[in-house]
Amino acid sequence: MIIDKLIDKIIEKQNPSAVGLDTCLAYLPLDMQSSIKNGNDVCNSIFEFNKRIIDKIYDIVPAVKVQIAYYEQYGLYGLEAFKKTLDYAKSKDLIVISDVKRNDIGSTAECYSKAYLGGVNINGFDINDFESDFVTVNGYLGSDGINPFLDDCKNNDKGIFILVKTSNVSSFEIQDRQLRSGERIYEIMGYYVSKWGKEFIGKYGYSSIGAVVGATQPQQAIVLRTENPSSFFLIPGYGMQGGKASDIANSFDARGLGGIVNSSRKILCAYKSDKYSKLSFDDAAREAALEMKEDLTSALNAAGKTMLKKKLKGV
Amino acid sequence: MIIDKLIDKIIEKQNPSAVGLDTCLAYLPLDMQSSIKNGNDVCNSIFEFNKRIIDKIYDIVPAVKVQIAYYEQYGLYGLEAFKKTLDYAKSKDLIVISDVKRNDIGSTAECYSKAYLGGVNINGFDINDFESDFVTVNGYLGSDGINPFLDDCKNNDKGIFILVKTSNVSSFEIQDRQLRSGERIYEIMGYYVSKWGKEFIGKYGYSSIGAVVGATQPQQAIVLRTENPSSFFLIPGYGMQGGKASDIANSFDARGLGGIVNSSRKILCAYKSDKYSKLSFDDAAREAALEMKEDLTSALNAAGKTMLKKKLKGV
Numbered sequence: 014m015i016i017d018k019l020i021d022k023i024i025e026k027q028n029p030s031a032v033g034l035d036t037c038l039a040y041l042p043l044d045m046q047s048s049i050k051n052g053n054d055v056c057n058s059i060f061e062f063n064k065r066i067i068d069k070i071y072d073i074v075p076a077v078k079v080q081i082a083y084y085e086q087y088g089l090y091g092l093e094a095f096k097k098t099l100d101y102a103k104s105k106d107l108i109v110i111s112d113v114k115r116n117d118i119g120s121t122a123e124c125y126s127k128a129y130l131g132g133v134n135i136n137g138f139d140i141n142d143f144e145s146d147f148v149t150v151n152g153y154l155g156s157d158g159i160n161p162f163l164d165d166c167k168n169n170d171k172g173i174f175i176l177v178k179t180s181n182v183s184s185f186e187i188q189d190r191q192l193r194s195g196e197r198i199y200e201i202m203g204y205y206v207s208k209w210g211k212e213f214i215g216k217y218g219y220s221s222i223g224a225v226v227g228a229t230q231p232q233q234a235i236v237l238r239t240e241n242p243s244s245f246f247l248i249p250g251y252g253m254q255g256g257k258a259s260d261i262a263n264s265f266d267a268r269g270l271g272g273i274v275n276s277s278r279k280i281l282c283a284y285k286s287d288k289y290s291k292l293s294f295d296d297a298a299r300e301a302a303l304e305m306k307e308d309l310t311s312a313l314n315a316a317g318k319t320m321l322k323k324k325l326k327g328v
Numbered sequence: 329m330i331i332d333k334l335i336d337k338i339i340e341k342q343n344p345s346a347v348g349l350d351t352c353l354a355y356l357p358l359d360m361q362s363s364i365k366n367g368n369d370v371c372n373s374i375f376e377f378n379k380r381i382i383d384k385i386y387d388i389v390p391a392v393k394v395q396i397a398y399y400e401q402y403g404l405y406g407l408e409a410f411k412k413t414l415d416y417a418k419s420k421d422l423i424v425i426s427d428v429k430r431n432d433i434g435s436t437a438e439c440y441s442k443a444y445l446g447g448v449n450i451n452g453f454d455i456n457d458f459e460s461d462f463v464t465v466n467g468y469l470g471s472d473g474i475n476p477f478l479d480d481c482k483n484n485d486k487g488i489f490i491l492v493k494t495s496n497v498s499s500f501e502i503q504d505r506q507l508r509s510g511e512r513i514y515e516i517m518g519y520y521v522s523k524w525g526k527e528f529i530g531k532y533g534y535s536s537i538g539a540v541v542g543a544t545q546p547q548q549a550i551v552l553r554t555e556n557p558s559s560f561f562l563i564p565g566y567g568m569q570g571g572k573a574s575d576i577a578n579s580f581d582a583r584g585l586g587g588i589v590n591s592s593r594k595i596l597c598a599y600k601s602d603k604y605s606k607l608s609f610d611d612a613a614r615e616a617a618l619e620m621k622e623d624l625t626s627a628l629n630a631a632g633k634t635m636l637k638k639k640l641k642g643v
Contacts, residue, residue, distance in 0.1 A: 035436070037439065038450060046451075047451070049450055049451055050451065050453075051453065052453075052455060055450060055455070080432075080436055080439075082430070082432055082436045082437070082439035082440045082443070083436070083439050085439065085440060085443040085458075086439040086440070086442040086443045086448055086455075087448065087455050088411070088443070088455045088456070088457025088458060089404065089407060089408060089411060089457050090455065090457075091455075092404060092407055093404060096403070096404060114430070114431050114432055114466075115397070115429070116429050116431075116466055117395075117397055117429055118494065118495060118496035118564075118569075119496060121350070121395055121397045121398070122397070124352070124395075124397035124398050124400065124401040125397045125400065125401070127401040128397070128400040128401045128403070133401055133402065135353060135364055135370060136361075136362070136364055136365065138365075138366065138367075140367060140370070140401075140402050140403045140405065140406075141403070142403025142404050142405075143400075143403060151429075151431055151466050151468055152502065153466055153468045153491060153494075153502055153503070154491075154494050154496055154498070154499055154502075155496065155498035155499055155500070155501035155502055155503070156498040156501060157496050157497055157498040158496060158498070176468060176469075179433065179468075179469050180433060181433035181434060181469055181470065181472050181473060182472055183469070183470030183471040183472040183473070184469055184470055185470070186470035186471060186520065187467065187468055187469075187470055187513070187516065187517065187520075188468070188470070190507050190513065190516060191507065191508050192505050192506065192507055192508065193506050193507065193508050198502070198505070198513065201502065201505060202502065205501065205502075249433075254433075
């Protein structure tokens with residue numbers, strides 16, 4: 014099951030983090046930026062940047078999270094770079110999380126699911142350009158918008174992370190509203206994630222149907238971790254957005270498992286910081302990724318949540 | 329202002345409807361389907377189908393709604409067909425609504441907004457492949473995920489429709505939950521849409537920041553129309569999903585304005601129905617679009633909401 018593969022890799026690398034390849038042109042070194050003359054150069058430069066980062070981090074991190082919005086802004090050229098990035102990350106045996114936050118009614122959600130988790134077959138040939146291990150999904154439309162993804166998760170051994178409590182400052186406006194029944198909206202969403210994920214629970218007790226819970230939301234993370242023991246968390250918001258490793262430990266269980274923490278800009282743009290200014294962008298990214306790993310594992314240890322050292326055998 | 333342009337066109341054509349170009353290969357006539365041998369054929373066939381539909385409807389409908397999921401499932405080939413479809417619809421002076429339901433935190437929402445409502449400039453050249461007049465957006469993340477879209481709406485005279493009450497059967501699961509304060513979640517979302525839209529109100533009293541309110545939700549539409557007099561509604565769910573014209577009248581004001589109703593399959597696949605089986609797919613689409621126009625205007629008349637016959641002069 015894909016969630017087991019992800020957790021196996023986290024344990025193998027003793028690193029519960031993902032590198033976020035949210036690559037926009039402003040993150041590239043100036044010489045790379047200035048040589049861009051047309052759309053094809055946009056595609057090639059972004060892919061070259063990502064490839065060099067992947068080459069320097071694939072042995073130390075279990076997964077990459079690729080935020081499609083950064084590619085979509087560059088139209089078809091950007092989306093070609095997105096596809097090439099996914100393909101290259103898969104060739105390096107990384108777990109690929111496509112952060113797409115797609116959502117729609119059932120028949121349309123089915124198309125989105127095919128785009129990322131299933132592919133289509135037409136007269137005997139396949140199109141599966143954006144195949145990913147996991148995608149993020151927005152659950153505001155309810156079950157019939159989620160079911161097509163669940164079908165593909167089952168048929169193709171894929172996973173999804175559903176937005177529950179997001180990392181941004183105004184996430185409280187809708188998500189923290191309290192219902193007559195007492196719960197907050199994010200708790201209701203968490204409840205549905207658990208419900209939708211029941212048939213996808215793997216050997217570690219976690220489901221391939223997980224939840225997005227921002228690193229900036231430590232109090233809500235305690236609630237959600239308690240109420241949803243089998244939901245694995247995708248945790249954005251570490252680093253530039255202000256999420257601290259000590260807070261993130263709230264999302265983990267006593268085995269040091271339960272979530273994967275994403276950092277994007279702090280890794281991609283590490284070479285712009287004073288600390289790493291003497292390094293190339295890819296070497297700086299590796300150092301920043303190692304620093305993040307150390308920060309997270311220290312915080313887990315300090316919280317008495319030292320990570321399992323050995324993978325569970327397949328069950 | 330873009331909302332005025334849309335309403336002007338609705339009045340000019342006396343037709344408050346959009347044709348939904350949710351084109352998947354299964355909708356194409358069998359001879360078009362069977363000649364597809366590779367990805368480029370996928371792109372060309374979908375575009376050819378859309379082009380022929382647009383040629384037959386552009387003089388009678390004000391707008392098209394293009395659902396990107398149907399294109400995204402065919403990867404880069406599909407997205408090229410999406411771009412070509414948007415370009416062709418614009419060349420025929422149709423208002424283009426890209427139904428993308430994008431959503432993310434502020435910095436990422438900015439990328440999505442650029443993809444559809446702003447474009448990017450890189451070293452002196454522009455990329456704006458997916459430029460649209462309106463996009464749909466999911467507001468679950470709150471204000472900071474919406475603000476970048478508002479900025480582009482202001483700077484580039486664009487509009488958005490935010491999901492408030494969707495047309496699918498399980499939309500009640502989250503959207504109808506009642507808060508301690510008494511309102512339902514869809515009412516809160518409607519409130520925010522009105523708030524976000526305050527600075528975008530045009531000559532008809534409607535804002536370029538509108539709401540998605542499903543045709544299948546007539547009771548909620550009454551509530552939302554009353555509570556949000558300046559929100560223009562994008563109304564999906566008519567036709568195949570079961571929304572009736574008589575119910576849809578609830579979303580309109582006494583001038584017969586206030587919404588645009590979308591129909592996709594019932595128009596694209598009209599040639600498959602007994603009624604139009606002797607017509608080509610594009611002629612059948614025109615007949616079905618005229619039938620929809622007649623159905624909607626009759627229902628508005630029956631509800632005492634006969635549409636204005638003359639556009640307001642610019643104010």
